[in-house]
């Protein structure tokens with residue numbers, strides 16, 4: 001049975017992708033951070049920009065915060081501000097990678113005073129979650145070593161387990177802890193959470209409210225990411241995605257820009273594994289916009305995810321299974337490729353219009369004059385992250 005766009009539109013209607021506040025700040029490389037006109041100066045302005053993306057796409061109803069980048073005095077007021085703008089506050093990201101004390105580690109540190117400082121930071125983040133109504137605490141650790149022998153890699157694992165246990169004990173009834181992995185950088189010899197297996201082992205030891213976060217940019221070149229997606233869903237431990245694109249390393253480029261086919265394959269496994277529109281799996285972006293405008297960059301990103309979701313939903317599962325069971329290698333592959341090569345853009349444009357959204361959100365934003373307006377209003381925007 002061929003699947004048509006009409007068959008999948010209901011599933012598209014409930015899709016939600018969380019935007020990172022830091023995507024709206026200035027960013028660059030270690031060589032240069034570029035600034036763009038209209039860059040937000042405050043967490044409130046970042047939230048307002050995220051709300052703009054949601055207004056034009058209907059796809060981005062929440063914003064993730066990074067603490068301390070988005071530190072404010074009154075988080076309940078920030079939540080009210082977000083809701084007034086039509087979005088919610090989402091995942092709270094901790095940050096133990098910009099303090100001199102963490103040069104040799106944070107949750108893995110050998111010095112109990114520093115390790116406790118890192119644990120306390122996570123307690124503070126849980127306090128923020130209580131005020132914002134956020135469900136997820138996302139932990140990504142820069143911890144690792146640069147040289148063989150520099151650290152006791154097993155001892156570091158044990159200290160991390162102990163630190164995570166203390167943090168997990170404070171996680172509320174309706175809250176979760178997600179542990180993100182990354183195979184290298186900033187540490188080059190070893191990272192303390194380099195891969196999904198380590199994250200899985202650590203969160204499994206904690207309990208049901210601890211899950212894995214998969215950042216698509218955090219794998220070695222050639223890694224079969226959709227296989228990891230399948231496995232984590234199968235194990236009930238895929239908590240969230242950080243979507244972005246990479247060519248070489250942790251490039252944080254627009255999701256779907258470098259390899260749309262990979263994004264399609266990932267989302268196909270999400271659909272196959274029951275992860276789509278499943279509140280247990282958070283879809284987030286984790287991106288920076290170094291040379292392109294940020295609001296259109298985020299609009300493009302959520303549209304890319306939507307487009308590949310539509311294509312993945314068009315895979316004819318019945319025909320695929322028949323071909324697989326018959327050992328029809330090329331037939332099975334063709335079923336997948338037929339869906340991938342389907343141009344869903346005209347159907348999505350018409351569907352958006354039928355829901356009161358602009359047919360082409362990119363064009364609508366460009367025509368809106370919003371960028372010129374914020375450029376005139378905002379002077380001296382903030383850097384996204386490093387060195388903020």
Ligand code: LRH
Nearest residue numbers: 093140180215242250286
């Ligand atoms: C680390 C990472 C992590 C951070 C974000 C800014 O590379 O992906 O998610 O919180 O970048």
Ligand code: MN
Nearest residue numbers: 180215242286
């Ligand atoms: Mn990430």
Ligand code: MN
Nearest residue numbers: 215217218250
């Ligand atoms: Mn990253």
